[in-house]
Amino acid sequence: MNLFLDAFAWLADPANWTGPGSIPQRIAEHLWVSGVVLVIASAIALPIGALVGHSGRGREPAVMISGGLRALPTLGVLTLFGIWIGIGLAAPVISLVILAIPPLLAGAYAGFESVDRRTIDAARAMGMRELQVVGKVELPLGMPIVVGGIRSATLQIIATATLAAYIADEGLGRFIFTGLKTRDYGEMLGGSILVILLALVIDGCFALTQRVVVPAGVRATRTAELRSRPTRPRTVVGRPNTEGNQE
Amino acid sequence: MIEFRGVTKQFPDGTVAVHDVDIVIPPRKTTVLVGSSGSGKTTLLRMINRMVDPTSGQVLIDGTDVATVDPVKLRRGIGYVMQNSGLLPHRKVIDNVATVPLLRGESRRAAHAHALELLDTVGLDRSLADKYPAQLSGGQQQRVGVARGLAVDPNILLMDEPFGAVDPIVRAELQQELLRLQEELGKTVVFVTHDIDEAFLLGDQVVIMQQGGLISQAASPAEILAHPADAFVADFVGADRGKRALHVTEVDGRRVVVDADGRAAGVLAS
Ligand SMILES: Nc1ncnc2c1ncn2[C@@H]1O[C@H](COP(=O)(O)OP(=O)(O)O)[C@@H](O)[C@H]1O
Ligand SMILES: [Mg+2]
Numbered sequence: 001m002n003l004f005l006d007a008f009a010w011l012a013d014p015a016n017w018t019g020p021g022s023i024p025q026r027i028a029e030h031l032w033v034s035g036v037v038l039v040i041a042s043a044i045a046l047p048i049g050a051l052v053g054h055s056g057r058g059r060e061p062a063v064m065i066s067g068g069l070r071a072l073p074t075l076g077v078l079t080l081f082g083i084w085i086g087i088g089l090a091a092p093v094i095s096l097v098i099l100a101i102p103p104l105l106a107g108a109y110a111g112f113e114s115v116d117r118r119t120i121d122a123a124r125a126m127g128m129r130e131l132q133v134v135g136k137v138e139l140p141l142g143m144p145i146v147v148g149g150i151r152s153a154t155l156q157i158i159a160t161a162t163l164a165a166y167i168a169d170e171g172l173g174r175f176i177f178t179g180l181k182t183r184d185y186g187e188m189l190g191g192s193i194l195v196i197l198l199a200l201v202i203d204g205c206f207a208l209t210q211r212v213v214v215p216a217g218v219r220a221t222r223t224a225e226l227r228s229r230p231t232r233p234r235t236v237v238g239r240p241n242t243e244g245n246q247e
Numbered sequence: 248m249i250e251f252r253g254v255t256k257q258f259p260d261g262t263v264a265v266h267d268v269d270i271v272i273p274p275r276k277t278t279v280l281v282g283s284s285g286s287g288k289t290t291l292l293r294m295i296n297r298m299v300d301p302t303s304g305q306v307l308i309d310g311t312d313v314a315t316v317d318p319v320k321l322r323r324g325i326g327y328v329m330q331n332s333g334l335l336p337h338r339k340v341i342d343n344v345a346t347v348p349l350l351r352g353e354s355r356r357a358a359h360a361h362a363l364e365l366l367d368t369v370g371l372d373r374s375l376a377d378k379y380p381a382q383l384s385g386g387q388q389q390r391v392g393v394a395r396g397l398a399v400d401p402n403i404l405l406m407d408e409p410f411g412a413v414d415p416i417v418r419a420e421l422q423q424e425l426l427r428l429q430e431e432l433g434k435t436v437v438f439v440t441h442d443i444d445e446a447f448l449l450g451d452q453v454v455i456m457q458q459g460g461l462i463s464q465a466a467s468p469a470e471i472l473a474h475p476a477d478a479f480v481a482d483f484v485g486a487d488r489g490k491r492a493l494h495v496t497e498v499d500g501r502r503v504v505v506d507a508d509g510r511a512a513g514v515l516a517s
Contacts, residue, residue, distance in 0.1 A: 122333025
């Protein structure tokens with residue numbers, strides 16, 4: 001209990017809120033690193049996931065690769081890149097990107113796959129080009145699941161970005177590592193609490209976003225389905241749907 | 248006019264869905280493809296708008312081989328109505344109807360104004376324009392599907408079991424509605440069904456298909472009943488079971504037509 005009192009005392013100390021290395025500065029750094037990682041990882045994983053979900057091809061390699069990446073211990077990867085590239089932000093950013101790719105990829109392909117094949121088929125039969133099918137049909141309908149992937153990736157990035165401080169002078173992890181070294185457990189726990197709070201706040205924002213991106217007509221479908229409809233058949237995964245009907 | 252010339256479709260898995268088919272589909276008439284499930288009706292239909300490309304043979308529209316036309320352009324000029332209506336669930340009724348005109352670059356205002364008129368055409372209240380598909384009944388959704396199919400005023404309207412998923416009363420209503428529409432609009436309608444009664448009701452020409460994508464007979468309903476091409480057709484249309492046999496009996500001096508079960512079908516006009 002004493003430890004928590006120490007942590008709150010540290011958090012409440014005005015000296016920790018101003019100057020270089022202050023709490024606001026570390027929060028800003030933490031968010032900046034997380035943001036950079038999210039942008040890079042999304043730029044890699046979302047288009048690939050969308051392509052896999054759209055075409056129904058390459059699902060097995062995608063699952064295998066993201067499974068493999070998931071199995072990598074982030075601290076080990078970070079140490080490896082740290083030794084290789086040296087001190088600085090590059091090694092933590094790379095490690096975090098590797099961490100973030102699997103949930104982003106899974107969200108993207110699951111989102112695109114979740115769209116009813118018959119809806120996509122009808123869109124194509126009306127004369128939509130492939131990119132229009134993606135942009136006007138698959139993306140809006142799959143969006144809630146895609147955002148779900150971004151949400152879980154972000155949560156992991158923010159939690160794990162503390163490790164950036166292991167190798168660079170960046171982020172809320174500084175408090176944890178400094179506290180550990182100087183045996184200032186109040187600072188250490190205070191830093192951890194800040195990471196948790198930050199993660200919760202950001203996750204809350206995503207939870208809201210995830211609800212907002214559900215298309216209105218689909219929300220209507222859900223309630224209608226609850227009332228009367230038989231559930232729609234599962235999407236046929238892995239079968240190209242450019243030809244024939246999908247009965 | 249749509250013409251199939253020696254058309255065969257074999258899917259990559261080896262299934263021969265359509266085998267060496269020749270059909271001529273006359274303009275401004277309704278041609279119904281009828282046959283049991285898996286006989287290749289959908290495959291045949293989808294070759295007209297290049298949703299399926301034949302393995303061999305040609306499909307011609309007014310003398311032009313569709314294989315030489317950009318599929319997207321082709322599809323934007325042909326109406327397509329399917330069983331589950333295929334409406335976009337995230338778009339309002341009015342936007343669903345206006346989809347293709349908007350794809351073609353029409354202004355939103357013009358496309359919406361036209362879409363409202365189309366709701367009238369298919370017998371839907373304009374107040375439904377701002378609803379989402381999931382808020383409509385099955386029959387209403389099918390009407391929206393038909394309105395969407397008509398949105399670019401196509402010469403050709405393809406309909407794949409459009410009334411297959413609605414209850415019998417609504418189906419009968421929609422069938423009458425289609426007959427009325429067709430009288431008004433005079434489209435080249437190609438209609439797929441597995442229901443021979445629906446085929447006889449709607450079709451000027453009825454094409455009876457067998458498993459393996461073979462055509463047993465293509466003729467008017469009257470001709471098929473008068474001269475079924477073979478035993479399969481006779482069985483399929485129910486001619487051999489006397490299902491369609493009608494008799495005339497005299498009731499109080501009027502000649503009443505009754506069916507095989509003795510139910511009155513109508514009065515013979517003299
Ligand atoms: N994309 C496809 N791949 C493989 N086989 C298919 C495909 N589409 C249809 N088929 C097969 O082709 C045959 C004809 O199918 P279809 O044209 O859908 O028949 P119908 O519409 O008369 O029920 C069936 O045996 C069906 O399983
Ligand atoms: Mg079919």
